[in-house]
Amino acid sequence: MRLFILKDLKLDVSVVNKTFEGATFLPDIIAFLDKKAGELREISDAVWDYAELGFKEYKSSKVQADYLESQGFSVKRAAGGIPTAFVAEWGEGRPIIGFLGEYDALAGVSQEASYIRKPRVEGAPGHGCGHNLLGTASLGAALAFKEALAEMKVPGTVRYYGCPAEELLAGKVYMAREGLFSDLDVAITWHPGSLNTVRLGSGNxxxxxxxxxxxxxxxxxxxxxxxxxxxxxxxxxxxxxxxxxxxxxxxxxxxxxxxxxxxxxxxxxxxxxxxxxxxxxxxxxxxxxxxxxxxxxxxxxxxxxxxxxxxxxxxxxEVLINDVLAEVMWRNLQKVGAPAFDEDDLEFARRLSETFDKGVVENLRKSPEFQEYKELQGQILNTTLVPPHGKGRSGGGSTDVGDVSWIVPTVQVSTATVPIGCPGHSWQNCASSGSSIGFKGMMVAAKAMALCGLDLIEHPEEIKRAKAEFDEKTKDSPYKCPFPKDREFPLDQF
Ligand SMILES: [Zn+2]
Known part of the structure; x- marks a missing residue:
């Protein structure tokens, strides 16, 4: 398996982050992540390369666990008895902030990082949902947050959760059953997508x-x-x-x-x-x-x-939205700004978009989301920030982030890693997730999540408010794991 050698990529990290105005210590987080950009891309590209299916992410989880161990985290492998789950932790005391990562691929969408259909291995899995970026950005955020805690010498614990098999809607459910999220104060995560935003809608x-x-x-x-x-x-x-x-x-x-x-x-x-x-x-x-x-x-x-x-x-x-945390995430996404896509990215996006179903893209542009934000109409790649939206709307899909969100106040950000209208779970999504578009979106997500964590350290009252909202919303229906307590998890059945 090939690891990308990043020195050869001549990565210009200065263009990754477009705008930033923060308080005194915050620029360090941005600069820290820019410094780590090469290592993070190496991890993301390695996971993209491995393209392992759910519960079989042996190399993908190892590359992440090894890296966090090398950065001073203590790592619990095979967390909850799942071979490809792990929890990496650093620090002590409260709050305990958890960053959730995923790294599973999808069957049959193997693809080069090219706008021309060309499987890397015919019929093999590929990262058609961008989880190579998902896990790596959350890992980067956890690492930057750790550095900030260390620098500020304040109490607090940071955890990175290596969560397998999101595509099978199973990894976090089993981890939840084993109580791995129960003592968290807040969970932070994201999903790669076509918009830079904080979504207030849920799934199924x-x-x-x-x-x-x-x-x-x-x-x-x-x-x-x-x-x-x-x-x-x-x-x-x-x-x-x-x-x-x-x-x-x-x-x-x-x-x-x-x-x-x-x-x-x-x-x-x-x-x-x-x-x-x-x-x-x-x-x-x-x-x-x-x-x-x-x-x-x-x-x-x-x-x-x-x-x-x-x-x-x-x-x-379904995902339980926490409005307090969504607000905190939004103000931090604004500090980071949209990914700074360059001409090559735009050209890649243009060419890739030509392979999308025209009717589907036209319908998308007629959707409430796109009608509400007119500036999106002329964009192929989302180069602006789209304010939080979609409250009360429910998408068709599901995610096991939902289970975590019913155990602890949880927030998700989304950044542009694929062109607008890119089909989900597709070879086009895989192509973009392995390109510099995916990488730039990933870096924005890592920064926004790390800054969100810091914001909560600076403003502990926000954690209290988030918890009060969570308690109110869950008081009549506390979390009950959908998978029976007394049964062995049927790993071999997936
Ligand atoms: Zn996904």
Whole structure:
């Protein structure tokens, strides 16, 4: 595996950060991260290169854990019993500020850092969600925050959470079940995207489960009457689920794939399996719809004379927005400013954008987000800051950051690492995440997160306010891990 040698890249870190006006000690954070830019790019490029799938991020987690250890953090590897999770810690006392990182890739989107479709390895995974940048920026923020704590000689603990398998919506759920986030005061994270902003909207809560039906095999032509088809049960369950759709809330999403449909047509299948996701804007809605889906499975088993069992893989919460922390993050993102993209970046973005679906991009530009901020209309890459927005809106996707946000006040920033309209989970996203566009967005995120942490050290009353808001919002529905306490996490099932 190749590590990029950064000295050869002639990285001009002075252009990474466009504007900054901060209090006396704050410029050190910016300068510190600019100094570390080469090392951070090396880590980000290495993780991009490794492109490991969820729960298999052995090299990606190691490169990060080793680096933080070399920088004075004490590192707990295989945190919570997950081989590719780790927690790196420095300092003592409160507050305890946690920076959340991810490093898993996506199947099938391997791609060179080029605007022309060219897989690095045909059919292999790639960083189509920018998690190479995600983990590295959070790691950089944790490191800069540590330096600031040391310089100011104030109490405080910084943690970097190496969280595996976000794409499987599982890593943080299991870490949460093991109590790894429970003593945090605040969690800070980000997601690579197409806008420099603080989003106030949430995503969907979800459950992921495999339904396995067990029947009786028979010769499909000679004695079908002696068989009980598990595949029939899967098909009838799917019919039932498709009728269920009409009688659940509009925003709910139910999707499935048949993961085992039997061996060959002339054998009545004794075993069959279907894998479901159930999503909805709130956790309690997911639980209610999921219970009804289990009834559908029961009905299918009864109709077909089969039995069934369920492998509950994971579930997650929707993200609980903390308005106090969102405000703190926004004022710090403003101190950093938008990434300073140069002509080469803009040209790369222009060429890459030509591969996007025109209709999808046009619809995006008609969305409330884009209508609200007219300056975005003329931009291919977001070169401005977009004020916090989207309150009350819910996106379709899910993230296991949701679980952390129901345990501790949590804030996320977003920066431009891909051109506007870049499809999610795509080869284009992978290309941009390995380019200087991704890197510049990543550096802005690292700085904004580190400054946000510092702001909270300077203004402890903000932590108190954030906690009061959190307590108020969670008082009637405290966090309950979606994954049962007494069951072993089915790592091999993902
Ligand atoms: Zn992602």
């Amino acid at each position: 809560a979800m459950n992921s489960a495999k339904f396995r039906f067990h029947g009786k095999t028979a010769h499909a032509a000679a004695d079908p009457h002696n068989g009980r088809s598990a595949l029939d049960a899967v098909e009838l369950m799917n019919v039932g689920a498709n009728y269920l759709r009409e009688h659940v809330i509009n925003q709910a999403r139910i999707h499935y794939v048949i993961t085992n449909g039997g061996g060959q047509p002339n054998v009545v299948p004794a075993e069959a399996e279907v894998w479901y996701f159930v999503r909805a804007p709130h956790r309690h809605q997911v639980e209610e719809i999921y219970e009804r889906l289990v009834d559908v499975a029961k009905g299918a088993a009864l109709m077909t004379g089969t039995s069934y069992d369920i492998e509950f893989l994971t579930g997650c919460y």
